[in-house]
Amino acid sequence: MNYYIADTHFGHENVIRYDRRPFGSIDDMNREIVKRWNDTVSSEDNVYVLGDFAWKNSVGLDIISNLKGRKFLVEGNHDRLSDELKMKFDWVRDIAVVNDNGVKVVLCHYPMAHWIHQYRGAVHLYGHVHVTKDYDVFKRYGEMCHNMEIPFECYNVGCMMEYMDYTPRTLEHIRLNGK
Numbered sequence: 001m002n003y004y005i006a007d008t009h010f011g012h013e014n015v016i017r018y019d020r021r022p023f024g025s026i027d028d029m030n031r032e033i034v035k036r037w038n039d040t041v042s043s044e045d046n047v048y049v050l051g052d053f054a055w056k057n058s059v060g061l062d063i064i065s066n067l068k069g070r071k072f073l074v075e076g077n078h079d080r081l082s083d084e085l086k087m088k089f090d091w092v093r094d095i096a097v098v099n100d101n102g103v104k105v106v107l108c109h110y111p112m113a114h115w116i117h118q119y120r121g122a123v124h125l126y127g128h129v130h131v132t133k134d135y136d137v138f139k140r141y142g143e144m145c146h147n148m149e150i151p152f153e154c155y156n157v158g159c160m161m162e163y164m165d166y167t168p169r170t171l172e173h174i175r176l177n178g179k
Helices: 014-019 026-040 057-064 133-147 171-177
Strands: 002-005 046-049 070-074 091-093 095-100 103-108 123-126 154-156
Touching: 002 103, 002 171, 014 026, 026 057, 070 095, 091 095, 123 171
Parallel strands: 002 046, 046 070, 070 091, 103 123, 123 154
Antiparallel strands: 095 103
16 A cells, blocks of 8 residues: 655654644654554555655654655655665655556655646645645646646645645545545
8 A cells, every 4th residue: 555645844843833733742743643654554555755754864763763664755855864864765756656556646745737647647746835825826726727627636745734634645545535
């Protein structure tokens, strides 16, 4: 099974306030995201992290060994990984295209206005914009594309999104709940 999540920001104290995350402390947030991850993911599953995994390499190293599944990272603007942390992921890339049960999924930390295979049913997953005015602008752009009959199936998989609930989610869950 494939799972997706972005913007966990493990160890990043300011993100609690920035996103209005429902946690009393960074330790509470880290613990709860790890718990939800491990309650959902098995050791045989793939988890694609779409950037901003951890605020510091030391925190990332402490946490990654406690997370189930094979982990893949599409780097975000806050990912400045040490070689040691990089080696904990199966791969680290700037952008990726994966196959999820016959659906091409284009993975990037940043939202893209147009992506490979967009006109052939590819889905784009991204993070970075959290729930901000940038996210609102991108949603409006998507609505314009839909109105002009331009295929535009993409989803913000930031962990703070209501349908993500700080938990890695399947493509099926994201497509059903992410609109």
